[in-house]
Amino acid sequence: MHIEIVPFSDTHLEEAAALLALRHQGDHVLEPALPERFTQAAAARAAVEAIWRKPDATGVVAMYEGRMIGYLIGVPRINQVWGRSVWVYLAGHAVNRTYGSEVYRDLYAALSPSWVALGCYAHYALIPASDQPALDAWFALSFGKEQAHGIRETADASSLAPPVDPSLEIRRAELADLEASLELDEIIPRHQSRAPVYAPYWFEEYAPFGDKEAIRQESIEIFQDENAKFWLALRNGRIVGYQLYMPASPHFDKIDNLMVPEQCSYLAIAATREEEQGRGVGRALTAHGLAKAQTDGYTHCITDWRVTNLLSSRFWPRQGFRPVAYRLSRRLDERIAWSHEKPSPSPWLS
Template sequence: MTSTRESTTVELRPFGDDDVAPAGLLLAARHRAHVRSQPLLAASGTAGVSDADPTAGVTEASRAAAHVAELWTAAGVNGWAAEGGDGLCGYLIGMPRRGAAWGPNMWVEAAGHAVTSTDLVAPLYARASESWVADGIVAHYAVVPAHDRTVLDEWAALGFGGQHVHGIRSVDPGLDPVPASGVEVRRARSDDADALAELDLVPAEHQSRSPVFSAAPVPDRAELRAEWATGWADERYPTFVAVRDGVVVGATTCCLLVESSMHLGPARPDGAAFLGFAAVLPAHRGHGVARSLIAAVLDWSRRQGCSSLVIDWRSTNRESSRTWRALGFSETFRRLHRHVAY
């Protein structure tokens, strides 16, 4: 699907409503290749059954087309299509995301692009980004399958660098990390609000500094305390705390992935849980606190009937990268970023 080749005549034109269904076919084909590399994504709505099953292909394509249609009907969307002699051979759809931290932005989401040849990545992005930059939209993001080195290389050649990683792991109990001795993990309670507010600041403060340089503002401790005063009890987003020597030193919050706005389209496996927040006080790292918290989240995920647990982290947060990989998470997608200014 991603081999570089000399193209026959290809027409680049604006994406239109009639392109949604054929774009779904391209996305379904891309995702089938992805699933062969990462089977836990098999239930992401566009793949998961044998390529030889003709009815499965219809279902995959229709669900993939639904992902494309959802993007295409969003406000402020912009897209380009590549058409060859056999029909649509590539597309790219950009859509803006709200939030000052993203800058004047355009996002190419996981369902927002697919090509039959890597030769098409650059010309599709060139056509789309020309109008974006002309309109002052200089912060560009792309969510790209992590398994496909040739496509990642094409985006890198266009000036995109890594910013974020999506990961996944099985909840198979035989693969659980072993909880550490001396670390008690329990559900959060009302008297944990102060400790939870302190822990909530840990990743925010860390990521505001070098080498992450996150643009997200560091939240106010008092505001966090007020949120945790009731937030600890939300059953949709259960929070677990880790206790050492009677002191809360770590915490994590999880949920069913369907409750989250993250990991959309092909990046959203059916029956997955989502690890949305995790933090350990710096002085207590290296004692198995994170390992113990993840074991509790995996147990909760199984009790909800989930088959996988997904997560995401900043690729420039090297501590997170080492921790989550050591705890069994493997990459599924990479969020790439380019800021056009110089």
């Protein structure tokens, strides 16, 4: 089968939307909690176009016998947190499954040289968790799972059978709890700096995420936000864990989020002191948070976790969260910038 790869343009939006809608129809059958609107061409087109209109977005299309059978759009994201990276969002790719997911490898081979020429050696792609052939194609491009995005229904606490611990108090945080709660903020970055996650930890400076005063001010805003539910777990008056629930946004950076249904809560952060882990603190907070979310009118809750974080990658599925997408990542060896006969970017754009 001879596939022709051509640059993505505005003329491809309609066909790309049709492919995305078709893919999402299959995803929605397997996970009915996903938003149904993206099974329709109009919503799918808006999602693709939002990606395509991002600054410096680049894309390619796979054509076979005059028909589009796949497309891929990458968006550069260059900042202190992610470095020089390119992202492929859920609406930024789709292939006609009749022709196989191997098409993804041809698309990536054609598009990624422009990313390398930009100096972006960190590549990320969000792939539906139910699409194993697509995952296999990206794995064969040396991508690996980095982050899981999960969803579940909200529910009353009794249906979740939380542990009964009379010494544990669950209540909403107040501004007076600010300083004590900030003591727990470094639990997650410290834990994820260790094996087997090995995520960078910036110690006291924690530069990419702002200085401590900025973090403190952001916490104050969360405490004062009526829509943000910050639940504390206390034992003998001491904060031993917390969870933050917020309304899930159907958009991220003006990009449609294909994972967020209507009336959805977002479990944004959860932390438990190390000495309290395994004692039911997380389960009690989750049961309480999901029950309160249901009372507030939310039907679903989403969250995400590092798959290399052994604690979270085992805990959240046990709490009923079903993976709906994986963030895959690949980091190229930066020596490719100078290890060729010709200086970059010539080898990549020839």
